Amino acid sequence: MSRTRQVDIEPADGVLGAVVSGMDLRDALDDDALLATIKDAWAGHLVLEWRDQELSVEEHLALGRRFGDLEDMGHVATADGMPREVLVIENDPAKNESTAPPPDYLRGFQNKYVQWHSDQSYRPVPPMGSLFVQREGPVEGGATLFCSMYAAFEALDDDTKAKIAGREAIHDPSLNSANVLREGAIPPADVSQGKGPRHPLVRRHPVTGRAALYLGRRPYAYVCDYPVTESEVLLDTLWKHATDTRFVWQRRDNPPGTVLLWDNRCVMHARTELAASARRVAHRVQIAGEPPVMA
Ligand code: OGA
């Protein structure tokens, strides 16, 4: 029995994002027409948001699998009693203060600002999408923001487009998205010798055919075959440009029950900080992707 009524897809102000209402996401588990509606809207708006959803952990996984294979998140963190495909993003003030937080507690983000990034671009085959479910809090702060890398690419001046045409960049894995060094990671002394995979700076989206800037994360990045100083200047220019407010969906909050579906191939995301005392718990799964293709 369907709980979905009149589906409405309301585009956000600006160049990306839409809020879907009148839909119960549990219906998309077995309704192919509804799934097709979602996929269509996703390709057009790059990020979709739902509110007041009631997905169990199992339903979250099953919904993610409607878009592709889910990745094992065990290389980042596993959480007690959670399937390995679920990444738990948690700020728990009690655990932050503990000198011996449980081993499954991902201390990295805590209440920090999460820097702009595209998920796990430091792997040879990065995830195509991420499906995020806000489980608890916060009342203020901790809103996920998005920027369109199609719009950012299209708005580049011709000179910059020429500088990045046919180029690749190294995507370094040393820091997490809150700029915290990962356990055991050793950042490269010389970014041009970094060990991360090389990906095209401009990639062709396999579904829409559009070209998108692909930056990953800023720290220890390197544009191949340029002197390091030139690469640094170019990257600073590209990052400042891509995260300019005109390409950003400036969301205000993530109340519990919020579900976000974003496309790592053509958007970056960030998160506003929150009070150290604010408890916030989110779950998310990653949908497997394909090797980026040069545009
Ligand atoms: C993520 C992420 C942002 C947030 O789930 O990949 O960057 O709002 N999270 O927690």
Ligand code: MN
């Ligand atoms: Mn992320």
